[in-house]
Amino acid sequence: MNVIRAVGRLWLVPVTLVAWEIATRAAEQPFFPPPSATLARMGEMWLSGPPAHLLLTEQAMDDFGPSLARLFAGWTLAAVLGVVAGIAIGCSPRLSGYLDPLIHLGRAVPPPLLVPFFLALLKLSTPAQLTTIVFGIIWPILLNTIDGTRTVDRQHLETARIFGFSTAQRLTRVIVPAAMPKIFAGLRLALSLALILLIIAEILAGSGGLGYRLLSAQRSYLYPDMWGCLVVLGLLGYLLNSAFLLLERRVLAWHRNARQTT
Amino acid sequence: MLEITDLVHSYGTHRVLDGVSIRAAEGELVCVVGPSGCGKSTLLRSVAGLIRPTGGRVLIGGRPVDRIPDNLAVVFQDYSRSLYPWMTAANNVALPLRRRGQDRRRRREAAMAALDQVGLADAAEKYPWEMSGGMQQRVSIARALAYRPSLLLMDEPFGSVDAQTREDLEDLVLRVCAHHGMTTLLITHDIDESVYVGDRVIVLTRSPARVAADLPVDLGESRDQIATRQLDAFVRLRAEVGRLVRGGSPTSTVLEKH
Numbered sequence: 027m028n029v030i031r032a033v034g035r036l037w038l039v040p041v042t043l044v045a046w047e048i049a050t051r052a053a054e055q056p057f058f059p060p061p062s063a064t065l066a067r068m069g070e071m072w073l074s075g076p077p078a079h080l081l082l083t084e085q086a087m088d089d090f091g092p093s094l095a096r097l098f099a100g101w102t103l104a105a106v107l108g109v110v111a112g113i114a115i116g117c118s119p120r121l122s123g124y125l126d127p128l129i130h131l132g133r134a135v136p137p138p139l140l141v142p143f144f145l146a147l148l149k150l151s152t153p154a155q156l157t158t159i160v161f162g163i164i165w166p167i168l169l170n171t172i173d174g175t176r177t178v179d180r181q182h183l184e185t186a187r188i189f190g191f192s193t194a195q196r197l198t199r200v201i202v203p204a205a206m207p208k209i210f211a212g213l214r215l216a217l218s219l220a221l222i223l224l225i226i227a228e229i230l231a232g233s234g235g236l237g238y239r240l241l242s243a244q245r246s247y248l249y250p251d252m253w254g255c256l257v258v259l260g261l262l263g264y265l266l267n268s269a270f271l272l273l274e275r276r277v278l279a280w281h282r283n284a285r286q287t288t
Numbered sequence: 289m290l291e292i293t294d295l296v297h298s299y300g301t302h303r304v305l306d307g308v309s310i311r312a313a314e315g316e317l318v319c320v321v322g323p324s325g326c327g328k329s330t331l332l333r334s335v336a337g338l339i340r341p342t343g344g345r346v347l348i349g350g351r352p353v354d355r356i357p358d359n360l361a362v363v364f365q366d367y368s369r370s371l372y373p374w375m376t377a378a379n380n381v382a383l384p385l386r387r388r389g390q391d392r393r394r395r396r397e398a399a400m401a402a403l404d405q406v407g408l409a410d411a412a413e414k415y416p417w418e419m420s421g422g423m424q425q426r427v428s429i430a431r432a433l434a435y436r437p438s439l440l441l442m443d444e445p446f447g448s449v450d451a452q453t454r455e456d457l458e459d460l461v462l463r464v465c466a467h468h469g470m471t472t473l474l475i476t477h478d479i480d481e482s483v484y485v486g487d488r489v490i491v492l493t494r495s496p497a498r499v500a501a502d503l504p505v506d507l508g509e510s511r512d513q514i515a516t517r518q519l520d521a522f523v524r525l526r527a528e529v530g531r532l533v534r535g536g537s538p539t540s541t542v543l544e545k546h
Contacts, residue, residue: 041421103402179369181364181366181369182336182369182370185362185364185370187338187356188336188360188361188362189361189383189384189387189431189435190356190358190387191384192386192387193384195383199372199383201390203374204374222322280415281373281374282416283415283417283418284373284417
């Protein structure tokens with residue numbers, strides 16, 4: 027039943043593809059290659075390698091490897107920094123009084139504008155790219171963690187006080203689990219932002235990776251290559267989000283179920 | 289065991305407690321009953337050390353309460369906000385026992401024994417949201433039992449469950465409190481319940497709260513939901529408490545000086 031329903035919702039995808047195919051063939055515009063041509067080019071670029079490498083070509087390794095590494099490194103770094111700082115700020119009204127204005131100022135600066143600055147500061151492109159990603163995506167993690175930490179149910183905290191929980195117990199058994207739903211919402215938002223900032227950073231400070239490939243394809247008028255990059259980025263975003271949702275469902279099973287029953 | 293003397297508390301200029309004095313002997317189950325909003329919860333929170341009262345004194349076992357005492361457990365009305373939904377019943381019960389310096393296996397055994405006492409041995413691995421309200425409140429009671437407090441505070445513990453469950457829980461509390469010889473202060477707005485459960489009933493006046501009457505309940509040790517409620521003594525006492533809660537003055541037939 028679920029399979030039928032899932033398939034039922036997916037019918038719009040092939041219909042759009044077919045319509046796109048017909049429209050682009052009729053228009054014969056070089057800027058808009060038909061999806062079939064884009065797909066063929068993608069296969070040629072990335073999936074015509076030896077079976078021992080799962081068909082991945084050298085170019086696929088060069089394009090995806092560094093990009094994925096940057097994406098995950100940046101996201102993990104932002105997650106650790108954001109969650110740790112968020113819990114500290116959320117638990118301490120004094121700290122948050124000092125830092126709140128700075129946080130809102132920092133959040134308001136568009137991160138792509140800082141790429142030239144980070145490049146000048148850090149010289150090498152990879153640290154500058156990572157810094158751009160971390161600076162761009164840490165805000166939703168930080169703000170959600172602060173909010174989640176501050177809004178722990180009063181009675182949950184009073185119960186911890188009555189039973190004399192140690193500071194470590196209160197943090198790991200009460201505050202962090204209670205804040206987890208909001209932290210996860212922040213992490214998921216940050217993941218999709220990370221993909222955007224990765225491409226921006228690679229375009230502005232690039233030496234390899236998908237963003238760099240995208241830019242060089244566009245500059246060389248290789249439109250099927252460019253479209254291939256766009257399609258792959260869309261797919262990547264979709265897959266990352268789905269994978270994260272799966273993880274979230276496992277970790278926050280109590281939250282989903284508790285909300286359904288009360 | 290518990291001595292509350294001239295307790296006064298105000299929120300700003302609004303006085304909630306106006307010189308409340310209550311005493312409870314070792315092993316006694318004292319019910320505090322009063323009209324809604326009369327300051328019953330403030331009283332309980334002062335005894336628990338959650339708030340610092342404006343004036344007066346609370347002694348538990350002879351020691352003044354200046355911060356949260358380590359020999360006290362609380363069962364709150366709102367079990368869904370008191371149990372941790374991210375932990376199983378057994379873990380909820382076992383978590384406070386770390387303070388008692390027990391290792392993991394001992395904590396687990398104590399939690400299972402307490403769950404068994406409240407009739408939930410089979411539900412140890414369930415999460416709170418997999419249980420009915422009555423079951424969750426049983427877990428909350430089990431958590432208090434496993435902690436082995438010398439004083440148990442209960443804040444409207446049966447206020448959020450249906451009538452049948454309420455009767456079951458009343459009998460459960462009577463049984464376990466007698467079994468452990470625990471001194472218990474139970475706060476309720478339910479007149480019937482205060483008489484059925486209590487060894488003594490303290491009636492508070494409308495806000496600002498004072499003690500209107502301190503009534504001994506002479507219904508014997510063992511009580512029965514049907515038979516006890518039919519006794520003349522029960523009916524008379526319930527009527528008396530009802531009159532007092534509504535602001536009447538004590539009648540001499542029931543009130544005894546002590």
